[in-house]
Amino acid sequence: MSDSGSDSVHSLYANHHAWLHGWLKRKLGCSFEAADLAHDTYVRLIASRRFPQPDESRAWLMQIAKGLVVDLYRHRQIEAAFRDSLALMPEDRWPSTEQQAIAIETLVEIDAVLASLPARVREAFLLSRFDGxxxxxxxxxxxxxxxxVRKYMLRAALACFATLAA
Structure with a gap:
């Protein structure tokens, strides 16, 4: 990162971290999760290599943080659905804790891929795979x-396979 990029991040952090953490804490109700997402917000900003003008800083940080909050809630929903499906199986058939974590992360990745597809492609895939x-x-x-429909299914399947292969 260039010196100006470093200076921008340092300035953003010094001027806005406490505010961002407070906003996330109010939104999430948990200081620890707020700290994690505030950190992740700056990581995303650094990874993007795009820095806001000083008068746009809070709007940028909030936009990134809102996306991370949505991701967190989606992750929780997927994890809850996975746990609910496990509850329907005999406990001796449950995958190991490690396998469960891998399965949940894979489901989160596939969910993100499906969410990025055009609506008709996603709907066709879901109607086929889940509604039969x-x-x-x-x-x-x-x-x-x-x-x-064939084209939609191919597009969705390729997107899912690309995610699984990565």
Missing amino acids: LTYSEIAVRLKVSVAS
């Missing part, structure tokens, strides 16, 4: 051709 609809049924539901 055929391509013809999906085409009728989405009011598109079966060929379009």
Whole structure:
């Protein structure tokens, strides 16, 4: 990072960290989680290599932090759904704690990939994989051709595979 980038981060941190931590603490109700997300906010800012003008600093930091809060809540929802599905199985068939953590992280990554896809692509994939609809049924539901459904499914599958391969 250049000296000006370092100076920008130092200045942002010195001038806004306490405010950001306080805002996150009010939002999350937990000082420890707020500290983690405040840290992650600066890490994301540094990784982007884009720094706001001084009068835009809080807006930028809040925008990044809001995204991290959304990610945290989505992660919690996925983890809760995974735990709920485990509860339906006999405990002796549960994966190890390590395997559970890997599965949850993989589900979080796939969720992020699906969220990044266009709505029709995502919907076609979910209708096929989770509702068990055929391509013809999906085409009728989405009011598109079966060929379009095939393209949507290929796009979604490639995105998921790329995530799993990374």
